[in-house]
Amino acid sequence: MNDLTAPECINESRRHFLKIGAVAGGGLLIGFHLPLASRAGEAEAAASEFVPNAWIRIDTDDSVTLRVASSEMGQGVYTAIPMLLAEELECDWARIKVEMAPADKAYTNPLIGQQLTGGSTAVRAFWTPLRQAGATGRDLLIRAAAQTWKVKEDECRAENGVVVHKTSQRKARYGELAALAATLPVPSEVFLKEPGEFKLIGKSTPRLDTPRKVNGSAVFGMDVKLPGLLTAVVARCPVFGGKPRKFDATKAKSIAGVRQVLAIQSGIAVVADNFWAAKQGRDALVLEWDEGANAKQNSTGIRKQLEDALKKKTVSARHEGDTAKAFKAAAKRIEAVYEVPYLAHACMEPMNCTALVKPDSCELWVPTQGQTGAQLVASKITGLPPEKVKVNTTFLGGGFGRRGEQDFVAEAVELAKATSAPVKLIWTREDDMQHDYYRPATLNRLSAALDKQGLPIAWQHEIAGASIFARVFPNSIKDGIDRTSVEGAANLPYAIPNLQVTWSMDNGAVPVGFWRSVGSTQNAYVTECFLDELAAAAGKDPYAFRRTLLAKHPRHLGVLELAAQKAGWGNSLPSGRARGIAVAESFGSYCAQVADVSVERGQVRVQRVVCAIDCGMVVNPDTIVAQMESGIVYGLTAALKGEITIQDGRVVQSNFHDYPLLRLDEMPEIEVHIVKSSEHPGGVGEPGTPPIAPAVANAVFAATGKPVRRLPIRV
């Protein structure tokens, strides 16, 4: 296990981005500029160079501090990222300290180009660079020991925070070696362990955040405490795009504890000594809104708009073969319209942000997925350069894409600037539900042709919906296609020779955003359910039908077969039960699920879900199981309950009584099977979500004989 001659050698261009430095008093710092944040000229690292934003810090007292630049929102990065660093560093896992990284270019997520936790990228993005940083530390410490003992480096090995001289059994602790290690040049090459040598990676490791999450001491954004902290609640126009026309704050100001009532960009803010006073103050505001152009919007009208969009504004996302010709040659033609509603994220912790603005600095305490974005929005509002904005990332009470947005950060910074005091902005549940960036509603027209053998020879999928990129990354829209809108549809894996997927962008008044698994959440549902309709029309078993069409996609096939086998696909079910299957690739991982459901008196009950996941190499297996359970529950709420509707330009739903979540008594039995793989790690936060809605809907189809073409499922 101590062998440093593993073959995965870091190439020349990468090692240059590493930096090492000394801690005052004799410690070692290891950090780097990721390629995106670096220029060739600044890369040569010198000994004793100051490394302000290191990933690893080793102090003379042997303490090892590992930094996590990805936000912990339940998905387990607070443990998985240190595992990557510690595996190669060979430090003592029991003695590490973990801290959240500040916002800094050194912590850029190389798959995204900014410090942002999203797209199930954390482990995928940092898999190589962080192990490389750890290996560099190990190498430096070994060389420091070899120098001290005047022995050859290859006679030394590192283990559990100690370097050992193999022949003499002399030992030196990392803390003793750190000062000397910090003076050594960055190694010209570092070797990474082979997977067979991993001690931590691949072993279920208790989460480092759990102790704080069972005794109330974990600090979420809501829990930030500062001297002189004020609390703000904002009244926003209920109609999207509306503005305040006038307001009377007399009554609000008469409430004990209310300090100020301020007009900000998004509405009217009540700033008070505590939440309850602020909330009462807001309730006491007399408000008149200019509801603007969207006051007449409603869900029926939005659906009509999507129908119109399908008729006129189509661009091609994928086109193979000649669909028109294939349809003419069809033995059978199947057509369907599928639709999904808007969905709210509904994180258990409503949006919030604490900010303090001083003349020359700004500091944020915020449960955010987007540190770079938070820094930029605060910079814009305060006029300070981004590096003067310090971002303290707290634990996130759920994220699911919602916390990559900066609307709540902007409000807090505006208020902190206006009051010159630390301000905690708190959204109520109703604010959170009614001012979200929703999972887009989409309308899908599908048609397919089967040949005489019942095999599909043509597939046409037309999608209409709002684009998320149009708002957040407009430059990423290529040839009229927002790739997040067609993901899960344009990459249909099935062997169908003539295939066309089109997209019609229709950006309405309802703001849309990234929602756990993004496009794949609705497209996997639509495509996997329509595929079951084809199987039914062909008189074939849905599992066998998929297998035939996935022959050239071994990873899809692998999870499909594993899930089917573990679920006992083909075995008879107790009466009143039916079974459905679905498979989806998303975020670099492959996931198949089999759902057993019962349909009784108009109620769908999911009894059991068997999930197979191929996410490449596995870092923390128990976290992967948890994330599959989590993705399934999130998707089940959407499949069975979730729907945001619009009336008079505003969201109808307001809290969990009318936007219900899956409850414990509705929880199916879930079994997760992880495919053993040596592929590069894939995502795990999101890939569990896409297959569940179609697996359940296909089971309902099997039970009732009626395809489920609209979510949430109603029977």
Added chain:
Amino acid sequence: MISLSVNGEARKLEVDPATPLLWVLRDTLGLTGTKYSCGIAVCGSCTVHVDGTPVRACVTPLSAVANKSITTIEGLSKDSSHPVQRAWLALDVPQCGYCQSGQIMTAVALLAKNPKPTDADIDQAMSGVLCRCGTYSRIRRAIKQAAELQSKGGAT
């Protein structure tokens, strides 16, 4: 002036008696382990014990708990040694963790009343406490494990 006991400590508070207990705990007493999520008693994140009974602190005015004894997650044990906390740790139940104080306090109340709950008992006691991360399977297992620990004399 309202008197009450919080985690075994006597308190006298000069707070508007209509203020929900949740905000008294969080903003006045700094006990932020009890969470705000819905504000209308439908999610259970704010669950605390009042004289041993689980209540939704977000809709319980301070006046309703005068002279009563409140236990929050911070008061459950000094060192996370309560059987429910130990089971939660052993099974790594929390994900984001935000709802978990409410889950734990509800589970503790269940086990105090019913040391050997069936699945149906767990359903009934726990289904009003929402979790968006989907920790329900582990919660169910952890309650059973906590019941075992408790029966072996681990109750605090």
